[in-house]
Amino acid sequence: MISFESDYIAGAHPEVLKRLVETNLESLSGYGSDKYTESAKERIKRAVGIEEAQVEFIAGGTQTNAVVISTMLKDWEGVIAAETGHISVHEAGAIEYTGHEVLMLPQTEGKIEAKALRGYCKAFYADDSHEHMTFPGMVYISYPTEYGTLYSKKELTEIYDICREYGMTLFIDGARLGYGLMSPAADLSLHELASICDVFYIGGTKVGALCGEAVVFTKGNRPAHFLTSVKKRGALLAKGRLVGVQFDALFTDDLYFRIGKYGNDMAERVKAMCAAKGLRMLMDSPTNQQFPIFENGQLEKLKEKIAFTVWQKVDDTHTAVRFATSWSTTEDDLQALENALREV
Amino acid sequence: MISFESDYIAGAHPEVLKRLVETNLESLSGYGSDKYTESAKERIKRAVGIEEAQVEFIAGGTQTNAVVISTMLKDWEGVIAAETGHISVHEAGAIEYTGHEVLMLPQTEGKIEAKALRGYCKAFYADDSHEHMTFPGMVYISYPTEYGTLYSKKELTEIYDICREYGMTLFIDGARLGYGLMSPAADLSLHELASICDVFYIGGTKVGALCGEAVVFTKGNRPAHFLTSVKKRGALLAKGRLVGVQFDALFTDDLYFRIGKYGNDMAERVKAMCAAKGLRMLMDSPTNQQFPIFENGQLEKLKEKIAFTVWQKVDDTHTAVRFATSWSTTEDDLQALENALREV
């Protein structure tokens, strides 16, 4: 069936797969000590444009969040996240499993507001009994967010200023970073984003790879003995090449950014179809996830033709769904969606 | 350089890679709910020959050990392992990270002896203060062991009998299972091995896959809500197909076993070369890892030609090394090794 279910419904982007095939028989040492992993790290550092940046690869997103958060937080600290953040809801308690609390803030369109963040920190330190509470040690945001929305450079800078004021690390989950940075609505380059945080990751799984995320520590601040901590969390791949080769390909000839742009372009066309159909959108998303609202009756029919994700109930008779696009979305997919929309 | 460093120096076996390429553009749902993962599970169940067996895939070995052990142990229990077991030494404390103790037993050629195991259990329950100690709740063994050795059917049965007597789960780490089962020294079939334990895993990473291990719960005893527990540990791949497709290939036309046999055959030839050279072996391994002992001077020279793993110091002037073979070992590799041995 034609699927807009997620941005991880296909395998690897053909250019990525090609590199896996080409290098398949080479003898390479394990655990990320191979030359392709080295090369991928160099390419990413160059793309990021920060000399002291350090790059490390991890297989999946939840794992990356758990590893980064638990190795960077101090014992007495927790991580602030939007109540709709991935670590707050959809990681089955993976952060708490590492012994750290997720401190949830209200969100607007999936984003934390600087004002709410400052209010939280101020109130925390003003509280006489705050030594009995989890200290806010990190702020976790996603770019783009779960709702496809983007922080502006100004918003990000305000948040980072608060982080520095209160001694908190700023961590950006970039599971869909390529779609975020290449959005027409983005006012940030990769270099700028990297400069306005302490650590972020460049998502591979949802942007062309079979698996793999590239964590970038932007201030030479990679935790000591990081490899051992990664191993301790069961997150060290024996064949580190699997992720290294893929990121080497993704950062060759701007493939990562081309994928981002392509996915966004497809999403814009989905958005236009929805507008043409007269559908309201749950949110105005400028990236590869679109959230049209359907009457429940329509959905039942749509389901027969198209795979998608049910997002949230809007009212008793309406439901928002998610259509996700990616490098693997084809003209045929769009045509099928258009036909299906016409018929519901 | 020619490498006998490990059995994970190459990518995927060509037949495995072919399937990844063929299925790459198909739209499949995530998290292991795709048809290839389903098919792979069925093929494995058939190969194992146990109706109520349940199969689950996890990306890597340490992760598999941590997930299986921590979801099957009770709060008050720890896992017994040989002091040379992988979880005892080379997983950076990954089991302890889940809050459980590894209870170490002495080993003989990498194996736990039934007598020592029984002695441990007897002494534990005879101790008046055992309620203040970690209860032995599981026995972890590897087949083959870290030293390439194998438990006989009799040895395994004795261990399993003790496990059942003392209410312990028997877990077999099969990271190199293919090489074990296909060894001429093995007196066990896959079905028999599966019948003489509660849970085991079929290693993919070291037997032809890019990544991935197949956990088999042999008694319908998969922990409840296993997917959620896997997710909580950061071990759930979004593109579950990556492992599913590979195992589907590995269990098509007996590929998994052909790889095991091939790796062993190559190892036998390595062993013969060592014998011809007059080298002593640290241990008589009947599987794909061989442990010849060299004079330290020889090693320095050998290093220039061949990559291998330094295993352990034998005495002040001698060191044991490991030569590992696999599906990727070639005639050229063997020839190069033979030449190199001649020259040292």
Place this chain on the structure above:
Amino acid sequence: MISFESDYIAGAHPEVLKRLVETNLESLSGYGSDKYTESAKERIKRAVGIEEAQVEFIAGGTQTNAVVISTMLKDWEGVIAAETGHISVHEAGAIEYTGHEVLMLPQTEGKIEAKALRGYCKAFYADDSHEHMTFPGMVYISYPTEYGTLYSKKELTEIYDICREYGMTLFIDGARLGYGLMSPAADLSLHELASICDVFYIGGTKVGALCGEAVVFTKGNRPAHFLTSVKKRGALLAKGRLVGVQFDALFTDDLYFRIGKYGNDMAERVKAMCAAKGLRMLMDSPTNQQFPIFENGQLEKLKEKIAFTVWQKVDDTHTAVRFATSWSTTEDDLQALENALREV
């Protein structure tokens, strides 16, 4: 200085202390295996009036919460609590330290509402991706709450019904249980409260003891090998007698309930003084904690005479404080408070 700072400002109630002194030189075996601990358990069982109830002692409240919650939750589960609950805010992440998430619900006067709870559970199981989320496995409430308020029998019953419908354990934190049960506003006996939950604890620290809480598993549902799990969490006192003797005294001649009544009576008089002074109360608390609202200027003066706890900012010029009473509150304390109130 005269103090209404908390209900743990004094040592032990004189009748409790007397028993500690009387039994001090007796030779007793350790870890709660002594006769006084046995006797205390029996007395509590009798007071609770449930044959299959099991009683265990732990030194402190946060520890009790962490032990009970982490031994009763399944791996994939978290605990639901009011966003103002003690485990949500003032335990420094102690529940998360055990690897479990606290799932927060909005509160009204410190209480969870049955409607909100049912809504949460319904939405959880209706969510297609709930297997990627923490399952609600327990509901944690306090009786009385952090704000001194009480659940009615009807409210509690509704909550318990939902718990049973959704397979969740109901755990009642009774750190101040004595004050709750003896409140004129309470419509529940100890036996009834015990019958409408799966596990609760009878707070000692705030109700006359130097330390110690009595956990009651009301359905014969004490986790297996509980002593070992307690030990593993560092929560097993060598001299278990310390808590055993104290609870034996507290449950002799209704001392526990007498303390509760006395503390409440003192609180009623504090409330009357506040009313006479024309102070608004943050909440209408029927137990031993009272929350009058002062102008900030008044507070500065009050501070010179009386110790209390600053509770929360009400608006820019007003602040709510907490006056706590207990068995140790004296007539002189009340007189001093009355004088101080007159002067501010």
Place this chain on the structure above:
Amino acid sequence: MISFESDYIAGAHPEVLKRLVETNLESLSGYGSDKYTESAKERIKRAVGIEEAQVEFIAGGTQTNAVVISTMLKDWEGVIAAETGHISVHEAGAIEYTGHEVLMLPQTEGKIEAKALRGYCKAFYADDSHEHMTFPGMVYISYPTEYGTLYSKKELTEIYDICREYGMTLFIDGARLGYGLMSPAADLSLHELASICDVFYIGGTKVGALCGEAVVFTKGNRPAHFLTSVKKRGALLAKGRLVGVQFDALFTDDLYFRIGKYGNDMAERVKAMCAAKGLRMLMDSPTNQQFPIFENGQLEKLKEKIAFTVWQKVDDTHTAVRFATSWSTTEDDLQALENALREV
């Protein structure tokens, strides 16, 4: 029954209890912020004689070990201990529960030998794959050991030198410190012991208190936000006075040392009785625990008169037991033991 079962069979030393009674009704603030806790810290600092020493109180021994070890270790580190150490055997996996491995070394009379320790560290860092293993980050020893034996100043200094060479913290478990320091066999003062380690604790529970241990960070190296980390582990007593007052008493007029000496003197007389009876000792202990070896038949008879702890099987017909003395051992107890020994 007359009991030599342990050194925690009685309540508090009368001088300690007296102080609890005298201060019982005073209003004191919670969580260790009271004046008696302050005073106790000052007295201990003075006794230790190190200006930058920092003192913190925790309720019990296992808890103290878990808190100190888990707050001082880095993520990638484990703690080295003798295979007979308390944390290795009798804490039900409490250290592993914090996510850290206990790295066990062979022991001689309960002690780690410097040579073995150095060998371990050397081998660890010489191992090419040590980044895949738990780093040794701390050495844990007991003074006296589980067997009542003592490290000499020279032995301790050698161990500490190795610790500094390899960047490891030296932590001394002083659950029975008073008996150790006051032994005629001790060649160390409290000040010297404190100077030859990074952190140690002064045991209260087994040396006169109802509960409580005093942790001393000797180098101004108390972990940041220690109170919060203690709270997070459920180890913060609301009525901190309970431990503060007791240690204030223990360090008044040398009570702690008088108790140590008295317990040892009683043990010497027990030892003499055993010698007179012709019993072999499992070990030559110079402190308050004695380990005579009995024929199994004798034990059955002895059990009827005297309570003691069965320690370990020596051979098929002999068993070592433990007789522990303390401040609570009386002349009558000794007489009863002598009579009982005569009759078996």
